[in-house]
Amino acid sequence: MQLVLERRTERSNTIALISPLIAIGLTIVTMTILFAILGKNPLLALQAYFIAPLTDSYSLQEIAVKATPLVMIAIGLSLCYLANAWNIGAEGQFLIGAVAGSWIAVKTQGTDAGAWVLPAMLVLAAAAGALYALIPAICKVKFGASEILTSLMLVYVADLLLDYLVRGPWRDPNGFNFPTTAEFDPVATVPLLIEGGRLHLGSIIALLVVAAAAILLGRTIKGFEIRVVGAAPRAARFGGFNANQLIILTFAVSGALAGLAGIIEVAGPVGHLQPGISPGYGFTAIIVAFLGRLNPIGILIAGLFLALTFIGGEQAQIAMKIPLDVTKVFQGILLFYVLACDSLILYRFKLVFANRQVTRGAG
């Protein structure tokens, strides 16, 4: 018996639309089995994961808060991936953005600085993220070094830099020796949208980013260029589109968005700079980008869904003592199914029972 792929004559649009749903369905079936193996009641676990967080306003806000960085980073990554540029280091760009923005917050601490502080932090963070992403992009364009490996190596470097700063020069002297800066001043904090709630201005920024990306990809020549370079590099060359220039551009935009997400997370929900500010947002955003079919609206929905798994995972840990790593396993399995289902768009799967090669090849 053999699995054989047969190329479809044209892309199946129906499958393109329902394939993420098939992937989610298959993931939930797999998770049910995993919960049973872990000795937990699968129905209760699924309820804790996917239903419970949707039932109260606090968790709903929390989902939007978690989705904010995921959506912002994934939008940037989708531009890269559409242009066939593999930025894998968004986690590092996120951390560098957080560090660069925090620099202003730390320096202005207790100085009665005005309302300019937060906007300056956002701008600096985006610029730092963009510059950090440009390192692998330039290494790729100028020297041909694999952007996958270089962008990833820089994640570890950013992580160590953050660690050094909060343990050394930026450590809060009144922080009981914890590796953290002091709480940011109110002028250095992202404002809340609901008094006493968790939802903050960052979520609005994320929505604006989604809208901007939808316009860029759907309505502008640049967006068209990005898609052509990714989908048909040869055609793009004949069309006079410069692939290298697009690598630089998409990496810079993607780094800027990741950096912005980093400072919004630190100056918003976290409130200070410390190690562990990201539960792997930069990597989870890769899943968000693919699950959302590299489409801005799709990414928004996918981001909310992945955020639900983070919040659901926390609730399942509290309610049923299900380890937090289950969330990461869930996300990994989901990405596999998303990719496998994508294969259905291009190919028809066929099981061939007799080995036709032998019968025909003998003649």
Place this chain on the structure above:
Amino acid sequence: MELVEAIILSVLAASTPLLIAATGELVTERSGVLNLGVEGMMIVGAACGFGGAWLTGSIFVGALFGIIAGMLMSLIFALMALGLAVNQVATGLALTILGVGLSGLIGAGFVGERLTPAAHLYIPGLTDVPLIGRVLFGEDAFVYFSIALIIGVWWFLYRTRAGLILRACGDNHVSAHALGYPVLRIRTLAVVFGGACAGLAGAYLPLAYTPFFIPGMTAGRGWIALALVVFASWRPGRLVVGAYLFGAVTILQLHAQGWGVGIPSQFMSALPYLATVIVLVLLSRARTGGSTAPAALGTVFVPDR
């Protein structure tokens, strides 16, 4: 003298997991498959390796568990990237994300436990020779195995017919297919071999390098192994040089702290990662006259039957 010996010993220990993982990936890439999931396979190998040794009290069984775990992980990759013709870059990333989660889940019960690390060889007389004695005759079994492995791979790739066919698949899968070689089957075997090596390399960390398991203990070594394959221009001989150089950079960082160099430890810890970036840039730059990578590396192949 003792310090020199200690440094050489620790360089060898730090290089061994890199060498084993990179050897596996070299074979995989030579068959035309780019498996970016090395880090994921390694980290699952570390958790399963420690688990196996902890449950049975045997380092050998632990290593076996690590190998099997790496092979199973690589089979998932093979099914996706070869069976379903999914993009190899994305599949490899998925494998790493899954591996990090799985390793945390499997290893949760072992955090805080300790093992007796793998024994070092001791030959009376020979091992006692100053300086070279312990370096040559006093290593753990993994170190000797890693050297045997890379020699074996070199011999296989360049001195056997099967190795020639494997390289042919990596350089031109269409021709290899036309000649009647089962490209996908050969690639699957190469991927599984890479998985076994990555699993073993991961298991080396808690079984011989440190006597305990902590989540995330591979710390990017899988990615460095991937970079090493590029560094080696897909050649086994250069891979050995590269692995030991990187092991040396890692150890330099540890010893610099001991010597009281006035540089913050985090900057020294960043050295192996920065070195990887710099090496990648220098090598890619030096190679202006065309790439030495297997020509079909990372491309999807769907046989037309």
